Amino acid sequence: MDFIISTESSSDIPKTKAEALGIRTVKMTYEVDGVVYGGKTGKEIDESDFYALLKNGVRPHTSMINDETAEEYFCELLEEGEDILHISFASVCSGTYACMARVAEKLNKTHENKIYV
Numbered sequence: 001m002d003f004i005i006s007t008e009s010s011s012d013i014p015k016t017k018a019e020a021l022g023i024r025t026v027k028m029t030y031e032v033d034g035v036v037y038g039g040k041t042g043k044e045i046d047e048s049d050f051y052a053l054l055k056n057g058v059r060p061h062t063s064m065i066n067d068e069t070a071e072e073y074f075c076e077l078l079e080e081g082e083d084i085l086h087i088s089f090a091s092v093c094s095g096t097y098a099c100m101a102r103v104a105e106k107l108n109k110t111h112e113n114k115i116y117v
Helices: 015-021 047-055 067-078 096-108
Strands: 003-008 024-026 029-032 035-038 061-063 083-087
Touching: 015 024, 024 067, 067 083, 067 096, 083 096
Parallel strands: 003 024, 003 083
Antiparallel strands: 029 035, 029 061
């Protein structure tokens, strides 16, 4: 059985590692010193620079993924014709899990391939 492994950018899997393993990642937006990055902003902080900021005490804040972004992301993956195993951020730490599960449940009603969150 073929399936797509998916997660959020909050998983801390380095981009190169995720690409090498074929893990798909939906980008969460995050704020560092008042500037918003990730998601659909087109702005990113290099991974090594991001972790250097953390070591220096800077604390980024993430924003949960909304239903529209989740649906758009999952629909794009479903077009590949495989089931999706989505490993989400902990539900006690973020509302993203609930959002991804809710959207998966909705899409599972209308698509042959299924999403497991």
